[in-house]
Amino acid sequence: MTSQIVADGGVSTAGTTGDERDLRLRSEVDQPSSPVARFTDEPLRLDSGQWLDSWQIAYQTYGTLNADKTNAILLCHALTGDQHAANTHPLTGRPGWWSEMVGPGRPVDTDHFFVICSNVVGGCAGTTGPASMNPRSGRPYGLDMPVVTIADMVRAQVQLIDRLGIDTLFAVVGGSMGGMQVLEWGASYPDRVFAAMPIATGPRHSPQNIGFHEVGRQAIMADPEWHSGRYLEMDTKPRSGLSVARMAAHITYVSEAALHRKFGRNLQDREDITYGFDADFQIESYLRYQGSTFVDRFDANSYLYLTRAMDYFDLADDHGGFLANAFQRTRARWLVVSFTSDWLFPTSESRAIVRALNGAAAQVSFMEFVSDKGHDAFLLEEPEFHRAARGFLTGAAIARGIEPPGAAI
Amino acid sequence: MTSQIVADGGVSTAGTTGDERDLRLRSEVDQPSSPVARFTDEPLRLDSGQWLDSWQIAYQTYGTLNADKTNAILLCHALTGDQHAANTHPLTGRPGWWSEMVGPGRPVDTDHFFVICSNVVGGCAGTTGPASMNPRSGRPYGLDMPVVTIADMVRAQVQLIDRLGIDTLFAVVGGSMGGMQVLEWGASYPDRVFAAMPIATGPRHSPQNIGFHEVGRQAIMADPEWHSGRYLEMDTKPRSGLSVARMAAHITYVSEAALHRKFGRNLQDREDITYGFDADFQIESYLRYQGSTFVDRFDANSYLYLTRAMDYFDLADDHGGFLANAFQRTRARWLVVSFTSDWLFPTSESRAIVRALNGAAAQVSFMEFVSDKGHDAFLLEEPEFHRAARGFLTGAAIARGIEPPGAAI
Numbered sequence: 001m002t003s004q005i006v007a008d009g010g011v012s013t014a015g016t017t018g019d020e021r022d023l024r025l026r027s028e029v030d031q032p033s034s035p036v037a038r039f040t041d042e043p044l045r046l047d048s049g050q051w052l053d054s055w056q057i058a059y060q061t062y063g064t065l066n067a068d069k070t071n072a073i074l075l076c077h078a079l080t081g082d083q084h085a086a087n088t089h090p091l092t093g094r095p096g097w098w099s100e101m102v103g104p105g106r107p108v109d110t111d112h113f114f115v116i117c118s119n120v121v122g123g124c125a126g127t128t129g130p131a132s133m134n135p136r137s138g139r140p141y142g143l144d145m146p147v148v149t150i151a152d153m154v155r156a157q158v159q160l161i162d163r164l165g166i167d168t169l170f171a172v173v174g175g176s177m178g179g180m181q182v183l184e185w186g187a188s189y190p191d192r193v194f195a196a197m198p199i200a201t202g203p204r205h206s207p208q209n210i211g212f213h214e215v216g217r218q219a220i221m222a223d224p225e226w227h228s229g230r231y232l233e234m235d236t237k238p239r240s241g242l243s244v245a246r247m248a249a250h251i252t253y254v255s256e257a258a259l260h261r262k263f264g265r266n267l268q269d270r271e272d273i274t275y276g277f278d279a280d281f282q283i284e285s286y287l288r289y290q291g292s293t294f295v296d297r298f299d300a301n302s303y304l305y306l307t308r309a310m311d312y313f314d315l316a317d318d319h320g321g322f323l324a325n326a327f328q329r330t331r332a333r334w335l336v337v338s339f340t341s342d343w344l345f346p347t348s349e350s351r352a353i354v355r356a357l358n359g360a361a362a363q364v365s366f367m368e369f370v371s372d373k374g375h376d377a378f379l380l381e382e383p384e385f386h387r388a389a390r391g392f393l394t395g396a397a398i399a400r401g402i403e404p405p406g407a408a409i
Numbered sequence: 410m411t412s413q414i415v416a417d418g419g420v421s422t423a424g425t426t427g428d429e430r431d432l433r434l435r436s437e438v439d440q441p442s443s444p445v446a447r448f449t450d451e452p453l454r455l456d457s458g459q460w461l462d463s464w465q466i467a468y469q470t471y472g473t474l475n476a477d478k479t480n481a482i483l484l485c486h487a488l489t490g491d492q493h494a495a496n497t498h499p500l501t502g503r504p505g506w507w508s509e510m511v512g513p514g515r516p517v518d519t520d521h522f523f524v525i526c527s528n529v530v531g532g533c534a535g536t537t538g539p540a541s542m543n544p545r546s547g548r549p550y551g552l553d554m555p556v557v558t559i560a561d562m563v564r565a566q567v568q569l570i571d572r573l574g575i576d577t578l579f580a581v582v583g584g585s586m587g588g589m590q591v592l593e594w595g596a597s598y599p600d601r602v603f604a605a606m607p608i609a610t611g612p613r614h615s616p617q618n619i620g621f622h623e624v625g626r627q628a629i630m631a632d633p634e635w636h637s638g639r640y641l642e643m644d645t646k647p648r649s650g651l652s653v654a655r656m657a658a659h660i661t662y663v664s665e666a667a668l669h670r671k672f673g674r675n676l677q678d679r680e681d682i683t684y685g686f687d688a689d690f691q692i693e694s695y696l697r698y699q700g701s702t703f704v705d706r707f708d709a710n711s712y713l714y715l716t717r718a719m720d721y722f723d724l725a726d727d728h729g730g731f732l733a734n735a736f737q738r739t740r741a742r743w744l745v746v747s748f749t750s751d752w753l754f755p756t757s758e759s760r761a762i763v764r765a766l767n768g769a770a771a772q773v774s775f776m777e778f779v780s781d782k783g784h785d786a787f788l789l790e791e792p793e794f795h796r797a798a799r800g801f802l803t804g805a806a807i808a809r810g811i812e813p814p815g816a817a818i
Contacts, residue, residue, distance in 0.1 A: 048684035147684040207668040207692040208660060214693045215657045217686060218700070219628055222649035240631035248624045248657050251617060259616040265723060273721055275457035275556040277626060277713060281720065283616040284623045291627070304686060311690065312682055314674060343752075 021296040022237065024091055025124070029299070030133055032058040032119075032126025033090040034083050037163050044121065044156055050146035054135050057160050058126025059083050059118035062102065063110035065166070070194075071402050072166045073108060073393075074157060075117040076174030076181035078379075079249075079306050080298055082125035085117040086110070091297045100381050107390035112403060113170065120181075121156045122148040122305040130301035131232060141301075142229035148305060150177070150313045154184045161192075168192050170400060171393060175199035175337075175378035176345065177306065180313045183326075183353065187315060190329040195396040197389065199337040200378045202349030203323050203356065204314035209344060212252055213307035216245030220300050229301050242300040243291030250290045255341035255374035259283060316356075323352065324359030333399070334364040335392040337385065339377040365392070430705040431646065433500055434533070438708070439542055441467040441528075441535025442499040443492050446572050453530065453565055459555035463544050466569050467535025468492050468527035471511065472519035474575070479603075480811050481575045482517060482802075483566060484526040485583030485590035487788075488658075488715050489707055491534035494526040495519070500706045509790050516799035521812060522579065529590075530565045531557040531714040539710035540641060550710075551638035557714060559586070559722045563593045570601070577601050579809060580802060584608035584746075584787035585754065586715065589722045592735075592762065596724060599738040604805040606798065608746040609787045611758030612732050612765065613723035618753060621661055622716035625654030629709050638710050651709040652700030659699045664750035664783035668692060725765075732761065733768030742808070743773040744801040746794065748786040774801070 036058045044052040060083045065072060075085050075098065086102040088095060102108040102115055119127035122145070130145040137144070161169065172185045172193050179201025186196045205213075220226055223241030231237050267273065268285040279285040319325035334357055338350035347368050357364040369385045371377040378385070397403070445467045453461040469492045474481060484494050484507065495511040497504060511517040511524055528536035531554070539554040546553070570578065581594045581602050588610025595605045614622075629635055632650030640646045676682065677694040688694040728734035743766055747759035756777050766773040778794045780786040787794070806812070 143686075147686075204674060206665060207672045207674060207690070208665045210674075210690050211656075211660045211668070211692050211696055214688075214690075214696055215653060215660070218649075218656060218697070219631075219653045221686070222628075222653060223631065224633055240627075244624060244628045244631060244653065247620075247627060251620045251624070256615060256617045259620070263616045265613060265616060265619075265726075275721075277552075277556075277630070277717065279623075281616070281619050281623075283620050287620055287623055288627070308686065312684075317674075 018296070021091070025297060025299070026131070026232070028090060028126055029124055029129070029131045030126075034058050034060050034126060036126055037160050039159060042159060044152070044159065046146050046152045047149040048146050052121075052128060052146070055121070055128040055156075056126070057118050057121070057128070057156055059116055059160060060085065060087060061117075062086050062115040063113050065114040065164075066402065068402070069166050070168070070400060071112065071170050071397075072114045072116060072161075072164075073171045073173060074161070074169050074185075075102065075108070075115060076157075076172065076178035077117060077120065078174070078176035078178050079310065080294070080303075081178070082123060083117045083119045084125070086115070089297075097379060100379070101386060101389065107386045108173065108393065109390075112397070113393070116160070116164070118157055118160055120153040120306065122153070122302060122309060124299035124302040127156070129299070130229070130305055131299040140232045142232070143301070145301070145305065147308055149309050150180045150184050151188065151318075153309065154181050154188065157181070157185075158189060158192075168194055170402070171195040171197065171396065173197040173199070173389075176201055176375065177310050179345075180310065183315055186330050186332055186334070187319070187326040190331055193330075193332045194400055195334075195393070196332045197335045197337065197392065198353060200339060200342050200345050200375055201353075202345045203316060203353050205311050206349075209252075210311045212248060213311055215248050216307060217304050219244040219248070220304060226300065231300070237295070238300045239295045242295050242298070242303060243288075245303060246294040247287045247291040250287060252344045253374055253376045255343065255372050257341060257372040258374055261372065323356035327357050327360035327362050330357070330360060330362050332362070333392075333396050334362055335388070336364060336366045337378070337388070338368045339371045339373070339375070339382075339385075340368060341372050342375045342377065344375040427705070430500070434706060434708070435540070435641070437499060437535055438533055438538070438540045439535075441492075443467050443469050443535060445535055446569050448568060451568060453561070453568065455555050455561045456558040457555050461530075461537055461555070464530070464537040464565070465535070466527050466530070466537070466565050468525055468569060469494065469496060471495050471524040472522050474523040474573075475811065477811070478575050479577070479809060480521065480579050480806075481523045481525060481570075481573075482580045482582060483570070483578050483594075484511065484517070484524060485566075485581065485587035486526060486529065487583070487585040487587050488719065489703070490587070491532060492526045492528045493534070495524070498706075506788060509788070510795065510798065516795045517582065517802065518799075521806070522802070525569075525573070527566055527569055529562040529715065531562070531711060531718060533708035533711040536565070538708070539638070539714055540708040549641045551641070552710070554710070554714065556717055558718050559589045559593050560597065560727075562718065563590050563597065566590070566594075567598060567601075577603055579811070580604040580606065580805065582606040582608070582798075585610055585784065586719050588754075589719065592724055595739050595741055595743070596728070596735040599740055602739075602741045603809055604743075604802070605739075605741045606744045606746065606801065607762060609748060609751050609754050609784055610762075611754045612725060612762050614720050615758075618661075619720045621657060622720055624657050626713050626716060628653040628657070629713060635709065640709070646704070647709045648704045651704050651707070651712060652697075654712060655703040656696045656700040659696060661753045662783060662785045664752065664781050666750060666781040667783055670781065732765035736766050736769035736771050739766070739769060739771050741771070742801075742805050743771055744797070745773060745775045746787070746797070747777045748780045748782070748784070748791075748794075749777060750781050751784045751786065753784040
């Protein structure tokens with residue numbers, strides 16, 4: 001298998017209209033610009049008891065799978081991420097969400113590892129989700145899509161890995177919702193994971209986080225353009241609702257310190273306040289921009305489904321109420337990562353994971369990095385974190401008996 | 410002047426319809442069930458440069474003003490509060506927002522002090538605001554109401570105090586947006602305040618807090634029922650938008666620890682998750698309730714105006730960029746109060762106030778109370794805080810030479 005970096009997949013959105021952007025977004029849903037694995041005879045079992053009879057999963061790969069198939073790393077993306085971890089994004093034309101971390105010579109070194117990143121079930125970038133065509137009705141699923149869980153996402157990834165002929169993943173790595181998937185992999189597929197790195201995540205979604213998600217969902221569902229989830233058939237979308245949801249969520253992704261540093265109370269293109277409701281402050285202008293651009297690249301129903309999957313995640317509850325039970329069978333090496341200013345998944349959540357892994361006598365390291373970048377730190381340039389990730393993967397590669405990064409030099 | 414506790418002002422809302430509740434809310438706007446001071450020949454100057462030519466301020470009083478008029482305490486309410494601090498609320502039928510703190514024998518002891526609480530300018534409980542009738546047009550102001558600031562609120566209170574014949578307030582006390590008013594009183598009317606107690610507040614609104622306010626405003630203005638602020642004339646209101654705004658804000662009023670303690674991941678009236686978008690979790694049900702009941706007692710445009718007033722508050726900026734300058738002329742005794750789990754106005758904000766007061770050689774005490782109740786702690790039963798408030802007011806009463814609480818026993 002060879003590298004499949006989609007170098008020409010990026011298309012600038014400059015000068016495109018809202019309608020054109022909507023068409024592109026819809027095109028990526030069913031016919032993504034990345035490889036797709038289609039499962040027409042291998043239904044996907046869901047936690048809800050429902051099945052997806054015919055479904056697909058969109059993915060990207062970077063680097064080359066070795067002959068023993070022992071160097072595959074699965075990256076699990078976060079709530080609004082997708083499979084485009086390290087290639088130009090087909091809708092936004094911007095670098096992939098983890099291009100700081102993944103690539104030739106990067107901490108997740110594609111010169112040495114075969115990196116896979118797939119869009120989650122329930123997503124909107126080519127894997128089956130609420131915007132996908134429902135084969136039974138011939139129209140988009142909308143709310144007829146069964147609700148999915150983190151475990152369902154992982155079950156779909158397992159089927160993809162099987163399809164790719166990979167038995168054991170060298171590593172599973174991801175942050176936030178991606179970190180939940182890493183935990184689920186370690187708990188449910190202990191024989192198929194050699195190393196695991198959950199980042200900026202928690203073993204269950206907190207009531208505060210459920211609350212913020214519920215605010216976002218209510219904003220979407222209150223938008224008359226949502227049409228009970230049937231907006232695609234009506235050639236519209238709940239722009240305002242999704243934008244408000246994104247604005248509220250975005251505040252939780254950054255730290256108060258970073259907002260002070262980046263924006264403070266600076267005014268936006270004006271000398272003085274206007275005594276009105278325009279975006280006088282840079283922080284207002286910034287949030288409005290975050291909201292409006294998000295609408296161009298994300299499906300509102302997917303936002304409902306993926307936030308719900310996170311809300312439902314409670315790994316201890318799935319294992320008799322004891323988190324350590326979830327990890328009884330793990331044989332993986334673990335590196336648990338948190339950031340000091342992350343208030344969405346504070347370090348206490350990572351400590352709970354580490355305690356449980358220790359309680360299960362697992363091989364676990366834990367690193368908390370000092371950063372003022374909040375939850376989003378894991379996506380940004382954080383040299384110490386990147387060095388630690390590189391070191392962890394290099395050590396694991398030696399233990400796994402595969403050529404470690406840098407060994408060829 | 411005698412006590413004006415409106416003991417029969419409370420009307421249960423049980424069994425009332427949404428239309429009836431809307432009518433009551435609108436009735437309180439122009440003809441509140443509390444005393445009103447009307448100013449037809451004394452225009453109110455606003456920071457924006459505009460004037461309110463004819464305006465009114467609704468207020469409650471509790472206790473008796475002494476002969477020297479030296480025992481008056483002004484309570485300043487928070488964003489969604491009103492003048493009904495210690496009486497049954499005319500719309501909700503519930504106790505006033507500070508009935509824990511204010512009353513006979515309470516820390517703010519109405520057996521000894523004459524307590525005044527007025528609805529802020531821009532509010533919707535009887536003081537002139539965007540829901541009030543615009544005398545020039547004969548229809549509700551809507552967005553024709555000039556934007557107001559914290560200083561404007563205080564300027565209106567000064568005119569009320571003048572009308573009541575009170576020269577110097579014994580104390581000005583308030584939390585959150587009320588605390589901002591306390592700071593403004595101390596800074597702009599140093600000769601008229603003997604003691605000041607700003608609680609759970611800050612000297613300027615932080616970018617994070619501006620961000621949360623902007624989310625709420627965008628939610629309201631995105632609601633088609635908002636009609637560019639003209640909803641009252643169309644006999645409707647942006648229920649969904651205001652509800653979402655309240656839900657988002659409410660999360661910021663409580664601590665994560667309190668949400669864990671009160672709700673955790675408990676389910677609402679069900680044994681298991683439903684794999685859907687109903688309110689499976691108690692926290693969801695709670696937030697939806699907070700949103701929907703808020704709509705019955707608050708005007709959406711008022712929410713826009715009052716959040717904007719808080720955003721604009723920056724006391725240092727009003728005084729050459731140096732907060733200490735704001736307090737150069739203060740002669741008041743100050744007690745600055747914060748709560749450990751308040752993340753909307755964290756203790757660091759109070760410390761900034763204390764530093765500035767010390768920098769101005771003011772007489773200042775500072776107390777941070779351990780509580781897991783978050784920002785709302787100041788409204789709730791917090792015995793240590795209440796003891797401190799009582800002690801501060803008693804000490805100040807002795808210094809002021811008025812009969813202190815407990816002296817008569």
